[in-house]
Amino acid sequence: xxxxxxxxxxxxxxxxxxxxxxxxxxxxxxxxxxxxxxxxxxxxxxxxxxxxxxxxxxxxxxxxxxxxxxxxxxxxxxxxxxxxxxxxxxxxxxxxxxxxxxxxxxxxxxxxxxxxxxxxxxxxxxxxxxxxxxxxxxxxxxxxxxxxxxxxxxxxxxxxxxxxxxxxxxxxxxxxxxxxxxxxxxxxxxxxxxxxxxxxxxxxxxxxxxxxxxxxxxxxxxxxxxxxxxxx
Amino acid sequence: xxxxxxxxxxxxxxxxxxxxxxxxxxxxxxxxxxxxxxxxxxxxxxxxxxxxxxxxxxxxxxxxxxxxxxxxxxxxxxxxxxxxxxxxxxxxxxxxxxxxxxxxxxxxxxxxxxxxxxxxxxxxxxxxxxxxxxxxxxxxxxxxxxxxxxxxxxxxxxx
Numbered sequence: 001x002x003x004x005x006x007x008x009x010x011x012x013x014x015x016x017x018x019x020x021x022x023x024x025x026x027x028x029x030x031x032x033x034x035x036x037x038x039x040x041x042x043x044x045x046x047x048x049x050x051x052x053x054x055x056x057x058x059x060x061x062x063x064x065x066x067x068x069x070x071x072x073x074x075x076x077x078x079x080x081x082x083x084x085x086x087x088x089x090x091x092x093x094x095x096x097x098x099x100x101x102x103x104x105x106x107x108x109x110x111x112x113x114x115x116x117x118x119x120x121x122x123x124x125x126x127x128x129x130x131x132x133x134x135x136x137x138x139x140x141x142x143x144x145x146x147x148x149x150x151x152x153x154x155x156x157x158x159x160x161x162x163x164x165x166x167x168x169x170x171x172x173x174x175x176x177x178x179x180x181x182x183x184x185x186x187x188x189x190x191x192x193x194x195x196x197x198x199x200x201x202x203x204x205x206x207x208x209x210x211x212x213x214x215x216x217x218x219x220x221x222x223x224x225x226x227x228x229x230x231x232x
Numbered sequence: 233x234x235x236x237x238x239x240x241x242x243x244x245x246x247x248x249x250x251x252x253x254x255x256x257x258x259x260x261x262x263x264x265x266x267x268x269x270x271x272x273x274x275x276x277x278x279x280x281x282x283x284x285x286x287x288x289x290x291x292x293x294x295x296x297x298x299x300x301x302x303x304x305x306x307x308x309x310x311x312x313x314x315x316x317x318x319x320x321x322x323x324x325x326x327x328x329x330x331x332x333x334x335x336x337x338x339x340x341x342x343x344x345x346x347x348x349x350x351x352x353x354x355x356x357x358x359x360x361x362x363x364x365x366x367x368x369x370x371x372x373x374x375x376x377x378x379x380x381x382x383x384x385x386x387x388x389x390x391x
Contacts (some may be wrong), residue, residue, distance in 0.1 A: 039276065159300070201301075
């Protein structure tokens with residue numbers, strides 16, 4: 001005779017308890033993996049956006065054009081006098097060489113403005129060079145390019161270095177090419193049109209929105225042609 | 233008449249699992265899950281490292297601009313540092329990044345009346361991130377002129 005032994009309530013409860021623990025740990029693991037994947041995905045997204053920004057800005061400032069004695073080229077920053085950008089943030093207007101593009105008016109020398117639009121996008125607006133404008137403005141619509149979304153603030157710093165000298169400086173010759181500026185070094189105020197020069201380097205400081213993270217980029221401007229001069 | 237054998241009473245005793253056995257099995261399953269968790273954590277760490285690596289480009293640019301400024305201001309970097317190729321530790325503090333830099337002399341040319349010398353340098357910035365022995369090297373070209381009346385220009389072969 002086979003005696004069938006039934007499961008007791010205690011055994012059942014223990015089995016249920018163990019199953020609960022097992023399922024909890026499995027769900028915890030699943031949740032952990034999902035969170036990690038989400039984090040990785042966000043990190044990748046943010047990194048590639050910032051990487052793109054670094055690459056794009058580096059390309060732009062490498063091709064920034066000198067403005068000296070030119071009526072059609074510009075390099076200056078403003079504080080949004082017309083209140084058309086985000087929270088009265090700074091913006092930078094500069095001429096640069098856009099190279100070969102499909103739209104002929106936006107090829108080669110163009111005029112760019114770097115600013116934060118009202119949707120918190122760090123944006124580059126590109127128009128044809130100033131000498132191609134008609135009396136009422138540019139004949140061709142500008143090209144808007146979002147470089148980085150979710151940006152809260154944008155500030156610029158400009159490096160002022162002594163001008164290029166073919167010969168060692170003569171006596172009483174000023175080494176500061178910008179007599180309006182107090183000292184050589186990093187200039188944290190606006191870069192005025194009247195300076196009629198491009199700086200040796202630009203620092204772009206942005207604050208990103210979700211993490212409230214401050215990111216600083218620095219770009220030397222090769223066209224400024226600064227040479228280090230040493231004198232013993 | 234043959235006597236039938238009495239049917240043997242088969243006693244099938246079903247051996248139930250003891251609590252200890254179940255706990256041991258549970259413990260083993262938990263151990264088996266650990267490598268899976270480790271794989272995910274490792275992937276995440278690798279991603280963070282990769283992000284630090286690609287951020288080095290931005291940091292190298294910041295260091296270059298800082299060196300450029302100090303060269304012009306003659307702060308902490310002398311012409312001897314340029315000429316000797318001395319390895320100089322990076323003073324700026326960046327989280328998770330350490331490194332050094334030095335100058336390589338490539339080409340030197342004096343002007344006609346030998347009053348100054350134009351020297352073509354490569355600035356090599358070497359950066360390292362924690363938990364990695366790999367050194368990331370960034371090269372920047374720069375020109376320097378120096379007064380040759382008191383200083384002997386470097387030879388063309390100098391590297």
